[in-house]
Amino acid sequence: GAGVSQSPSNKVTEKGKDVELRCDPISGHTALYWYRQRLGQGLEFLIYFQGNSAPDKSGLPSDRFSAERTGESVSTLTIQRTQQEDSAVYLCASSLLPGNYEQYFGPGTRLTVT
């Protein structure tokens, strides 16, 4: 498909386990963003990539969160030792370039930590 895809769509994990969330951006988009959206809340910026580099990691809530991007394409957001407060929808978006360009969002991964 031509849009942003994310997998899995839903993930239920036990507290303390590690999880990996995947994002496949639109082909050719150099910028990739990760956001967290708690139930009924707005979008909380986590990190963005320009190419394979992450110029701004300021939104990552703790050192349990990390992300990488390879081949200027797929990105993985990893949460180690998950906590119940990590439960949220994790959204990925990509844009042609960083900044003043439309961000195209994926459908999100709903993470539930039990």
Added chain:
Amino acid sequence: GENVEQHPSTLSVQEGDSAVIKCTYSDSASNYFPWYKQELGKGPQLIIDIRSNVGEKKDQRIAVTLNKTAKHFSLHITETQPEDSAVYFCAAIPGNQFYFGTGTSLTVIP
């Protein structure tokens, strides 16, 4: 950093009436202001945007106005329809990062 405030948080209108959502921002460097619509269980989708060199933009029933002096911008939806029911987010972009408002849940009552 940029701070975006959005009001109201919830809005109910009768079908056919207009809806207005307002946002303010703090960083005068912001020069791009998109509006996104998020339907239940889906990712946000751009519905309209405006850049700082323009005061108003319209696309069918949707319009956005920007007042750079006052640092506020608004979304106007006319002749609302039930399918307009969703959560709407504004954003301001001063550099490479999007700063989103907290969202407005719009309900259009048939």
